[in-house]
Amino acid sequence: MTIFHSLFFLQSSLLLSLAVFAFILQWHDEINYQTFKSLSLDNPEYPSMDCTSRDSRTTSFPYFKDLKFGYNKSNLKPKICITTTTSDGLEQILQWIYYHKFIGVTNFFLFVEGNASIPHVSKVLQSIQNVKLVHRTKELEEEQAKSRMWNETWMSRYLYKPCNYELFVKQYLNMEMAIDMAREARMDWIIHIDTDELIHPAGTNEYSVTQLLSAVHESVDTVIFPNYESCVERDDIQEPFTEVSLFKKSFHHLDNETYFRNYNKSFRGNKNYFMTYANGKSAARVQPYLRPNGAHRWYNYITIPNETQFTEAAILHYTYAKFSYLTSRRERCGCKPTINHLKKCFFLDFDRDAFIIASSATEEEMLNWYHEHVVWMNKDLNQKLIKEGILTRIYAPMVIMQGLKDTGVYASLI
Numbered sequence: 173m174t175i176f177h178s179l180f181f182l183q184s185s186l187l188l189s190l191a192v193f194a195f196i197l198q199w200h201d202e203i204n205y206q207t208f209k210s211l212s213l214d215n216p217e218y219p220s221m222d223c224t225s226r227d228s229r230t231t232s233f234p235y236f237k238d239l240k241f242g243y244n245k246s247n248l249k250p251k252i253c254i255t256t257t258t259s260d261g262l263e264q265i266l267q268w269i270y271y272h273k274f275i276g277v278t279n280f281f282l283f284v285e286g287n288a289s290i291p292h293v294s295k296v297l298q299s300i301q302n303v304k305l306v307h308r309t310k311e312l313e314e315e316q317a318k319s320r321m322w323n324e325t326w327m328s329r330y331l332y333k334p335c336n337y338e339l340f341v342k343q344y345l346n347m348e349m350a351i352d353m354a355r356e357a358r359m360d361w362i363i364h365i366d367t368d369e370l371i372h373p374a375g376t377n378e379y380s381v382t383q384l385l386s387a388v389h390e391s392v393d394t395v396i397f398p399n400y401e402s403c404v405e406r407d408d409i410q411e412p413f414t415e416v417s418l419f420k421k422s423f424h425h426l427d428n429e430t431y432f433r434n435y436n437k438s439f440r441g442n443k444n445y446f447m448t449y450a451n452g453k454s455a456a457r458v459q460p461y462l463r464p465n466g467a468h469r470w471y472n473y474i475t476i477p478n479e480t481q482f483t484e485a486a487i488l489h490y491t492y493a494k495f496s497y498l499t500s501r502r503e504r505c506g507c508k509p510t511i512n513h514l515k516k517c518f519f520l521d522f523d524r525d526a527f528i529i530a531s532s533a534t535e536e537e538m539l540n541w542y543h544e545h546v547v548w549m550n551k552d553l554n555q556k557l558i559k560e561g562i563l564t565r566i567y568a569p570m571v572i573m574q575g576l577k578d579t580g581v582y583a584s585l586i
């Protein structure tokens with residue numbers, strides 16, 4: 173059953189990849205950036221995207237017929253936005269935005285800091301339609317000082333602590349503002365994810381988050397996307413979104429018996445099944461009294477939301493996918509590498525361990541540690557876990573990203 177499932181999954185990923193690839197080959201010559209821009213992302217009325225007038229190859233991919241549909245923003249229902257707090261660089265954020273536009277997300281509310289907020293980067297991001305940037309200015313902080321969060325008892329254990337705790341509070345405040353922005357922009361759904369995460373709308377025949385959420389029963393207020401974690405197979409990944417195809421599935425998408433049978437093989441000596449978080453991310457209907465409930469969930473100030481969980485769709489979390497991520501962590505937050513201090517800095521054991529290694533080991537020791545704890549170099553083990561359905565290949569995002577890159581959309585923005 174699980175073998176069948178994983179093969180089926182692999183097969184559908186491959187079919188999808190081929191479909192996108194065929195699409196790209198077929199349209200490549202016709203889509204220079206100008207037409208791409210006008211037909212897909214900024215001008216909803218581009219006339220020649222009517223697939224029915226194309227040759228039969230196009231219509232044999234129902235996926236693409238609906239992608240065309242997805243491009244027509246005025247047609248998209250429900251309206252979906254993503255909000256994030258990010259300090260990532262331009263290239264990664266651009267890939268992230270266009271990928272999500274491609275699968276049906278229309279609006280983006282980005283709270284930018286660090287590299288993401290430097291003028292050159294902001295200028296490019298702001299030039300994209302329906303992308304709103306919020307900088308961490310003094311005015312923003314004054315505004316957020318008025319939030320009712322500061323009086324909420326459930327938040328007290330996170331307040332006035334450094335690093336991950338500080339980020340958590342900031343994310344909360346930003347999400348709270350994003351809810352208002354979403355309401356103003358007449359969004360139906362809001363999703364909070366980071367810029368190292370991608371939505372994987374599996375379980376829809378169009379690979380569309382619009383289709384995914386339109387099928388959610390009207391009595392449901394919030395839906396959880398369980399998360400899958402990237403499994404890098406090399407230590408020299410430069411661009412995770414286009415280079416990583418292996419993922420460890422959430423235990424919510426495995427049967428209990430399979431999960432426990434493979435328990436210690438899939439941990440690889442780490443303390444938990446996943447290196448980092450395991451509780452997924454969630455989408456919420458934009459409703460009165462909606463509030464964030466940490467970075468992973470939404471809640472309501474006056475009622476208990478009806479929450480469900482997707483059985484196939486997931487968040488792909490590209491965590492520690494680049495070796496340099498280890499060292500860049502070292503520069504973060506100014507935490508002291510002692511256990512007590514680190515408990516005040518990081519929520520997760522793995523982040524603490526990684527921080528200790530990054531701040532105390534030599535480059536070579538760091539690489540060894542990275543091989544041992546992060547990189548999946550044992551092909552036999554990988555194959556076995558793929559057969560079991562614990563690991564799975566997912567090609568759709570990398571193919572879509574590559575396709576977008578080929579259209580020249582990023583090059584012409586920068």
Ligand SMILES: *[C@@H]1O[C@H](CO)[C@@H](O)[C@H](O)[C@H]1NC(C)=O
Nearest residue numbers: 216217218219221244246247
């Ligand atoms: C886009 O959607 C609008 C509104 O539904 C519709 O009038 C228009 O014809 C659509 N354009 C294309 C190219 O499908």
Ligand SMILES: *[C@@H]1O[C@H](CO)[C@@H](O)[C@H](O)[C@H]1NC(C)=O
Nearest residue numbers: 259260261286287288500503
């Ligand atoms: C910011 O960008 C610079 C230059 O590209 C890079 O060296 C640095 O690592 C980046 N910082 C972060 C936190 O990503």
Ligand SMILES: *[C@@H]1O[C@H](CO)[C@@H](O)[C@H](O)[C@H]1NC(C)=O
Nearest residue numbers: 317318319320321322323324
């Ligand atoms: C928080 O509580 C204090 C004291 O009870 C009150 O003065 C203040 O108005 C409250 N702030 C908000 C935003 O509710």
Ligand SMILES: *[C@@H]1O[C@H](CO)[C@@H](O)[C@H](O)[C@H]1NC(C)=O
Nearest residue numbers: 389390391392393478479480
């Ligand atoms: C919650 O959603 C489920 C559908 O997933 C529905 O069957 C159920 O009736 C809903 N519960 C409430 C209280 O609305």
Ligand SMILES: *[C@@H]1O[C@H](CO)[C@@H](O)[C@H](O)[C@H]1NC(C)=O
Nearest residue numbers: 427428429430431432433435
């Ligand atoms: C899952 O399997 C474990 C180990 O076999 C068992 O202890 C546990 O009760 C099972 N849980 C469920 C919900 O079936």
Ligand SMILES: *[C@@H]1O[C@H](CO)[C@@H](O)[C@H](O)[C@H]1NC(C)=O
Nearest residue numbers: 433434435436437438440441
């Ligand atoms: C996994 O657990 C089994 C039984 O508990 C044990 O015999 C085996 O050595 C463990 N394997 C690893 C890789 O830890």
